[in-house]
Structure formats: structure tokens, C-alpha cells
Amino acid sequence: MVRPHGVEQPDRDGAGDGGGGGRGRSGKKRKRKPEEKLEPDPDNPAEVLKFELAEELGLLDKVRKVGWGGLTAAESGRLGGLLTRRLKEAGLLPAEPGTGRVSSAGGKT
Numbered sequence: 165m166v167r168p169h170g171v172e173q174p175d176r177d178g179a180g181d182g183g184g185g186g187r188g189r190s191g192k193k194r195k196r197k198p199e200e201k202l203e204p205d206p207d208n209p210a211e212v213l214k215f216e217l218a219e220e221l222g223l224l225d226k227v228r229k230v231g232w233g234g235l236t237a238a239e240s241g242r243l244g245g246l247l248t249r250r251l252k253e254a255g256l257l258p259a260e261p262g263t264g265r266v267s268s269a270g271g272k273t
Contacts, residue, residue, distance in 0.1 A: 202228050210251055217246050 204215040218224045223239055235243070251257040 202231065209254070210247070210256060213250055213254075214243070214247055217243055217250070221246075 204211045218227050
């Protein structure tokens with residue numbers, strides 16, 4: 165790497181190519197968090213439902229391969245929206261205040 169004033173600096177990763185070798189800005193490889201569970205806890209109905217929905221949406225293989233953090237924002241939003249709706253329908257989350265029913269998308273009824 166050459167500085168604007170011609171002062172040469174060694175590469176941080178030592179590779180000499182200036183690239184991170186497929187790594188992020190920090191130069192470290194991304195790893196799945198060790199505490200991330202990739203199987204549902206049978207005693208937690210919300211977690212079981214989350215895995216069932218991921219399977220219905222065709223995302224379970226991806227989740228098992230790269231973890232929940234590997235989902236796109238659109239995939240996470242779709243999963244979260246369906247999860248919220250089903251939890252409300254099952255009575256595990258309170259319904260929309262004052263109506264006694266599940267709200268539709270965007271909170272508009």
C-alpha cells in the first residue's frame with residue numbers, strides 16, 4: 165500500500181495484496197456465534213414455531229448452514245411477521261390493543 169506522500173506501509177494482514185482475503189473490514193473471518201442454537205427448545209413454543217415457519221418458508225436449510233444472522237432483511241422480516249401473527253393467534257402474544265384481534269400489516273385495520 166502506498167501512501168499519498170510515497171511512504172509505504174505494510175499490509176495489515178501480511179498478504180501483500182491489500183485485500184482481506186474474503187474477509188470483512190476488520191480482516192477477521194465471520195464465525196457463527198457458539199451460543200447460537202440451531203435446533204428449537206421443545207419447551208419453548210415460540211421457538212418451535214419459529215423453526216416450523218423457517219421450514220415452511222424454505223429457509224431452514226439456510227439457517228442450519230449459516231445461522232439466523234445469515235438471513236436477509238426481507239427473509240427475517242417475513243419470518244418475524246408470520247411468527248408474530250401466529251403467536252397472537254395462538255394467544256401467546258397480546259392482540260392489538262382495544263380490538264381483541266390480530267392487526268394486519270402496518271398496524272392498519
